[in-house]
Amino acid sequence: MIGTSNLRKRYGAVHAVDGIDLDVRAGDVYGFLGANGSGKTTTVRMLLGLVLATEGEIELLGEPMPRAGRRVLPRVGALIENPAHYGHLSGRVNLTLLDAAGPGGDRRTRADRVSAVLEQVGLGAVGRRPVKAYSLGMRQRLGLAGALLRRPELLVLDEPTNGLDPQGIHEIRDLLLELNRTGTTVFLSSHLLAEVEQLCTRVGVLDRGRLVLQDELATLTAPTGATLVQTPRPDLVHRVLGGRVLRVDGERVVVHGADPAEVNAALVGAGVPVTGLELERPSLEEVVLAAASSSADRVDGAAGRGAGR
Incomplete structure (x- = not known):
């Protein structure tokens, strides 16, 4: 659905996007993660032909971009940054004008x-109000509505929950999951780890313009082969299991072994009070921080080698 090869964008001496190879497959809910300023929005704008790449290749829906934009873009819904609307017109009229301006919109079914x-x-009750009376979250919903007008095969979203309250975030998350279940591939650019962790099936992490990680979310957060033990007596766990204890953090003890029942039997049999057991899994936050840290080490190392020449 989306593929890039050695995609780069330079602004003078600044490498906003530095040689990334995206791989977004049909049926994905793909989370494109990175801090503000990491190059996410620049990448999204290049994918849609809004900004020309300095170097590299882009494919959307199996066709080259921006060359095939006229054929491809009617099949893609997009919400990039803060959507622009005519404030004095209603949400309904804004969407009508948007549909009329784009290629391929069937006039007979436009109103429906x-x-x-x-x-x-969630704007059915306020569609006739002028957009200038909308909150930021309502405007964001209206932008998403515009992206959905053509029932797209691919939905490209840049920070779609910006300005939404927790209830609104939950509703948009449910909507995106339902769209995905009915066949829409979703590419979601965000800096919100919790949002991506609850929604996405695959993840790419951008750090200072470089794609430092790309994999299935289930793979990235798979069990580590250790068990997390919750106990008020971590000293006893150490006494019973000895070298199997990997680390202690207050009343949380990480023990080598991927069978919590076996760990529990060993501890309880030795009289150790156990209040909780679970397989240890890295959080997405831990995975992202580790990838960004590794990238920083490589960048610093490269800088050091260059400075020494």
């Missing part, structure tokens, strides 16, 4: 499609 997407994003 506008009504349907307003309902989808």
Whole structure:
């Protein structure tokens, strides 16, 4: 659905995007993670032909971009940064104008499609209000409605929950999952780890313009082969299991062994009070921080070698 090869964007001496190879497959909910300023929005704009790449290749839906933009973009829904609207017009009229301006929109079904997407994003009751009366979160929902007008095969979203309250975030998450279940591939650019962890199936991590990680979320957060023991007596765990104790953090003890039942039997049999047991899994935050840290080490090392020449 999305593929890039050695994609780069330079602004003078600044490498905003530095040789990335994206691999987004049909059916993915792909989380494109990175801190603000890491190059996410620049990448998204290049994917859609809004910014020309300095170097590299882009494919969307199996076709080269931006050369095939006229054929490809009608099949893609996009929400990039803060969507622009005519404030004095209603949400419904804004969507009608947006649909009329784009290629391939069927005029006969336009009114029904506008009504349907307003309902989808929770704006059915306020679609006739002027957009200038909308909150930031409502405007964001209206931008998402615009992205859904053509029932896209691929949905490209840049920070889609910006300005939404927790209830709104939950509703948009459910909507995106439902769209994915019915066949839409979702590419979600975000800096919110919790949002991506609850929503995405695959993840790419961008750090200072470089793609430092790309894999299945389930693989990245798979069990480590250790068991996490919760106990008020970590000293006793150490006494019973000895070298199997990997680390202690207060009342949390990480023990080598991927069978919590076996660990529990050994501890309880020796009289150690156990209040909780679970397989240890890295959080997405830990995975991302480790990848970014490794990238920083490589960049610093390269800088050091260059400075020495």
